[in-house]
Amino acid sequence: xxxxxxxxxxxxxxxxxxxxxxxxxxxxxYNLPTGVTDLSKEVHSLHMLIFWICVAIGTVVFGLMIYSIxxxxxxxxxxxxxxxxxxxxxxxxxxAPFLILIGMAIPAAGTLIKMEDTRNAxxxxxxxxxxxxxxxxxxxxxxxxxxxxxxxxxxxxxHDGNGLLSGAAWAxxxxxxxxxxxxxxxxGNYLVNxxxxxxxxxxxxxxxxxxxxxxxxxxxxxxxxxxxxAIPGYVNETWAKINTPGVYRGVCAExxxxxxxxMPIVVRALPEAEYQAWLxxxxxxxxxxxxxxxxxxxxxxxxxTTATDxxxxxxxxxxxxxxxxxxxxxxxxxxxxxxxxxxxxxxxxxxANCSACHQPTGKGLPPNFPSLVGSKxxxxxxxxxxxxxLNGKGMMPxxxxxxxxxxxxxxxxxxxxWGNSSGVVQPxxxxxxx
Ligand code: HEC
Ligand SMILES: [Cu+2]
Numbered sequence: 057x058x059x060x061x062x063x064x065x066x067x068x069x070x071x072x073x074x075x076x077x078x079x080x081x082x083x084x085x086y087n088l089p090t091g092v093t094d095l096s097k098e099v100h101s102l103h104m105l106i107f108w109i110c111v112a113i114g115t116v117v118f119g120l121m122i123y124s125i126x127x128x129x130x131x132x133x134x135x136x137x138x139x140x141x142x143x144x145x146x147x148x149x150x151x152a153p154f155l156i157l158i159g160m161a162i163p164a165a166g167t168l169i170k171m172e173d174t175r176n177a178x179x180x181x182x183x184x185x186x187x188x189x190x191x192x193x194x195x196x197x198x199x200x201x202x203x204x205x206x207x208x209x210x211x212x213x214x215h216d217g218n219g220l221l222s223g224a225a226w227a228x229x230x231x232x233x234x235x236x237x238x239x240x241x242x243x244g245n246y247l248v249n250x251x252x253x254x255x256x257x258x259x260x261x262x263x264x265x266x267x268x269x270x271x272x273x274x275x276x277x278x279x280x281x282x283x284x285x286a287i288p289g290y291v292n293e294t295w296a297k298i299n300t301p302g303v304y305r306g307v308c309a310e311x312x313x314x315x316x317x318x319m320p321i322v323v324r325a326l327p328e329a330e331y332q333a334w335l336x337x338x339x340x341x342x343x344x345x346x347x348x349x350x351x352x353x354x355x356x357x358x359x360x361t362t363a364t365d366x367x368x369x370x371x372x373x374x375x376x377x378x379x380x381x382x383x384x385x386x387x388x389x390x391x392x393x394x395x396x397x398x399x400x401x402x403x404x405x406x407x408a409n410c411s412a413c414h415q416p417t418g419k420g421l422p423p424n425f426p427s428l429v430g431s432k433x434x435x436x437x438x439x440x441x442x443x444x445x446l447n448g449k450g451m452m453p454x455x456x457x458x459x460x461x462x463x464x465x466x467x468x469x470x471x472x473x474w475g476n477s478s479g480v481v482q483p484x485x486x487x488x489x490x
Pocket of ligand 1: 405414425
């Protein structure tokens with residue numbers, strides 16, 4: 057090897073070592089985190105394995121190239137070799153990458169299969185993306201809330217360049233001073249804090265059902281190795297079993313509109329006993345705070361809002377929607393309604409509450425979410441249909457919080473859509489079944 061070649065080889069090795077150094081665990085946040093679940097650790101080792109394979113291939117390929125360029129250059133009088141249609145070479149450069157890929161696929165497939173296995177979960181949380189917030193619903197627990205950017209962060213991001221918290225214009229360039237101030241907002245968690253955290257127990261297999269109410273979002277928390285698209289009309293499944301109590305942060309990972317960058321995720325993992333205490337408190341607080349009549353119409357209205365350009369903030373939608381939707385429900389509840397009225401109302405209730413799982417087509421997503429087309433319950437006695445809607449069953453949450461009218465309407469809608477024809481159900485029948 058000539059002097060130049062030695063320098064080149066030395067440089068590329070030093071470079072590889074530098075990159076490797078930058079990519080190890082202690083590298084101050086450049087690398088994928090090791091995380092706090094068994095799977096996240098597996099994902100991390102996979103990532104490192106593939107990384108080292110890439111480093112090795114890169115070193116060999118570039119080393120050879122640089123060596124050849126320097127040592128076999130024309131000014132030294134080298135004649136290029138000519139080996140057209142060399143069977144040996146062709147077999148080699150097909151077989152070698154093939155073997156490398158197989159070598160990568162074998163460990164990767166094992167981890168992927170584990171990620172997809174949502175069976176035997178201890179609990180289920182339904183995650184719904186909205187522009188621009190998340191909704192968490194603890195299935196079967198009657199606990200459900202929105203999680204939005206924390207107020208302090210939200211105020212600070214409206215910064216207009218003339219000092220913090222001073223107005224609603226979009227940020228200009230920050231001075232060094234202002235940047236220092238921003239770093240302290242929300243206890244140092246500027247833009248990564250929320251009002252209501254997703255609280256989960258450690259050591260439990262938590263299944264996540266991920267969907268969206270408007271555009272495509274993605275729920276991503278690197279430290280628990282969960283990144284799942286939230287797609288309207290679909291329910292994606294994934295899971296995590298967190299080993300270590302702590303606070304784990306994430307973001308929406310799908311460009312979802314103007315405030316895409318302002319819908320962070322905070323997961324707080326608590327020991328089982330503390331989690332149970334938190335859950336009990338939620339149930340107590342919830343019952344007092346959310347009158348059943350107020351809860352349902354908000355959802356109906358939220359679903360009816362078109363995906364494009366909804367109101368920029370969450371609050372106005374909810375405030376405006378509640379009285380409008382609640383008004384017709386109250387007086388109508390007592391008397392009988394026509395089939396048309398029930399069907400029209402029922403479609404709204406269905407879209408807001410049922411279609412995420414049973415789909416707008418009624419065909420569901422078997423095997424988890426059964427089809428309602430020709431279903432035994434839908435074709436059978438109305439009282440069973442009403443009871444299943446009120447009380448839920450297995451993976452299906454209860455809908456007790458809906459008004460008699462809403463339940464009657466949605467049951468009527470299901471009994472008379474998609475080729476079903478099983479008659480009309482009136483609010484009085486729902487009241488009787490409660
Ligand atoms: C989170 C998902 C989910 C939502 C939302 C949901 N369901 Fe279900 N539904 C299910 C699951 C799961 C089953 C199967 C339950 C079982 O048999 O274990 C089911 C079953 C049913 C059945 C019986 C179907 C059959 O043939 O077994 C009816 C009827 C039904 N749901 C009505 C509704 C209505 C009405 C709503 C809205 C008010 C609704 N569902 C919302 C998940 C859901
Ligand atoms: Cu989003």
